Amino acid sequence: xxxxxxxxxxxxxxxxxxxxxxxxxxxxxxxxxxxxxxxxxxxxxxxxxxxxxxxxxxxxxxxxxxxxxxxxxxxxxxxxxxxxxxxxxxxxxxxxxxxxxxxxxxxxxxxxxxxxxxxxxxxxxxxxxxxxxxxxxxxxxxxxxxxxxxxxxxxxxxxxxxxxxxxxxxxxxxxxxxxxxxxxxxxxxxxxxxxxxxxxxxxxxxxxxxxxxxxxxxxxxxxxxxxxxxxxxxxxxxxxxxxxxxxxxxxxxxxxxxxxxxxxxxxxxxxxxxxxxxxxxxxxxxxxxxxxxxxxxxxxxxxxxxxxxxxxxxxxxxxxxxxxxxxxxxxxxxxxxxxxxxxxxxxxxxxxxxxxxxxxxxxxxxxxxxxxxxxxxxxxxxxxxxxxxxxxxxxxxxxxxxxxx
Amino acid sequence: xxxxxxxxxxxxxxxxxxxxxxxxxxxxxxxxxxxxxxxxxxxxxxxxxxxxxxxxxxxxxxxxxxxxxxxxxxxxxxxxxxxxxxxxxxxxxxxxxxxxxxxxxxxxxxxxxxxxxxxxxx
Numbered sequence: 001x002x003x004x005x006x007x008x009x010x011x012x013x014x015x016x017x018x019x020x021x022x023x024x025x026x027x028x029x030x031x032x033x034x035x036x037x038x039x040x041x042x043x044x045x046x047x048x049x050x051x052x053x054x055x056x057x058x059x060x061x062x063x064x065x066x067x068x069x070x071x072x073x074x075x076x077x078x079x080x081x082x083x084x085x086x087x088x089x090x091x092x093x094x095x096x097x098x099x100x101x102x103x104x105x106x107x108x109x110x111x112x113x114x115x116x117x118x119x120x121x122x123x124x125x126x127x128x129x130x131x132x133x134x135x136x137x138x139x140x141x142x143x144x145x146x147x148x149x150x151x152x153x154x155x156x157x158x159x160x161x162x163x164x165x166x167x168x169x170x171x172x173x174x175x176x177x178x179x180x181x182x183x184x185x186x187x188x189x190x191x192x193x194x195x196x197x198x199x200x201x202x203x204x205x206x207x208x209x210x211x212x213x214x215x216x217x218x219x220x221x222x223x224x225x226x227x228x229x230x231x232x233x234x235x236x237x238x239x240x241x242x243x244x245x246x247x248x249x250x251x252x253x254x255x256x257x258x259x260x261x262x263x264x265x266x267x268x269x270x271x272x273x274x275x276x277x278x279x280x281x282x283x284x285x286x287x288x289x290x291x292x293x294x295x296x297x298x299x300x301x302x303x304x305x306x307x308x309x310x311x312x313x314x315x316x317x318x319x320x321x322x323x324x325x326x327x328x329x330x331x332x333x334x335x336x337x338x339x340x341x342x343x344x345x346x347x348x349x350x351x352x353x354x355x356x357x358x359x360x361x362x363x364x365x366x367x368x369x370x371x372x373x374x375x376x377x378x379x380x381x382x383x384x385x386x387x388x389x390x391x392x393x394x395x396x397x398x399x400x401x402x403x404x405x
Numbered sequence: 406x407x408x409x410x411x412x413x414x415x416x417x418x419x420x421x422x423x424x425x426x427x428x429x430x431x432x433x434x435x436x437x438x439x440x441x442x443x444x445x446x447x448x449x450x451x452x453x454x455x456x457x458x459x460x461x462x463x464x465x466x467x468x469x470x471x472x473x474x475x476x477x478x479x480x481x482x483x484x485x486x487x488x489x490x491x492x493x494x495x496x497x498x499x500x501x502x503x504x505x506x507x508x509x510x511x512x513x514x515x516x517x518x519x520x521x522x523x524x525x526x527x
Binding site: 315368 | 413416417418426428429430432456459460511515519520526527
């Protein structure tokens, strides 16, 4: 009992500390600056969806002892899976580049040295941790440091927002200006929160941690409470951005501007808090995305894989993350704007969601894998509704955003 | 056990050896045609070229040619006789030792020539 309580607490704390990544920070900051509290609903909707998806992927792994990628190939065959796997691989590499970009920008903010110079050193540090670390170190270590991102929540309270206005944002409403941009940011928020790497990674983690049916309660608590409280950090970013930038008519077009959002609450330290939060959140996410890419490749092809083994025990798996980390970092070396890449990637994620999630839903209703732990109509209904909405918004909003510049 | 659906229950399933080491997925099925007798499932096949052939024949030829040139002596797919296959709930266990088969040739080559040379690998 005590062990379960510890597992749940640890899981919740790491979910909160690990909730923010480059996408969540960038989209929430842009939303707050441009539209105040009006896009709170998008964060809440994305959080509900991700809670269900994470719970499902943990349940699949705990009951069937198979990861999501394993089960998808086995259930649907390689020809069918080629499209979602390729789409996921492509988007994950872009997400990894964006996360590495986030770390580089944090270093640029602190040192003044331009971000492309940091790309290879950051990639090397990432690789070194993957090479030498264990799953536990990677999962828990960075998330504990990630608790510094709670400074956004503290800052939100320090600024005394009008909670009535915040409450009004809980329900979707039509924008009064920049309609195309409003829907684009809504799509990017959904794409950032419902990141497929998150639940793919979670199912691999459940196998690494040797979960069984006895972990179903732990899984539900971590998914619900961890992701639920984690989203408070995203809401914190939106609230602070709304209160600091919107009244001054400032848009967040670059991370250098976003870095000033905490100075009103914490003075000079606010700048440091922002840079450190950005750096740690993105570094933690980059570790997860790198591992997820290697997990996915190894599982799709049936190789041995485990972050808890020495690289010599699963050479192809270790070689995979090595290649992915350095390949993604090259996008930053050539100086692609990390903020633009982030927003584009998050919106693209929303487009591929149905491709990735519909087969996942079918799997979650398969008796062979889940037995009596199959999905109920609530899980199916909620996921279908939110994914459908994100997809429709994405195919409408992305062309409009591109045309509008 | 009742019915066995080859596509659903065998093709693309995970194959593990007798020491529970992962050998790969079932990339192909070999069924032999016999005169005046029903076809018989003879082998399961593991290998990148089999997998690539299923995606597109030309891709398969290309992977096969690459395999012959640089394939760490694994140019041809590996066949496991059906008689050595045991069905587990979701996986297939084969009565073989993965180390004694060519399916881990790439893994061993990579280990020997790259991974082991990097400090801290083992």
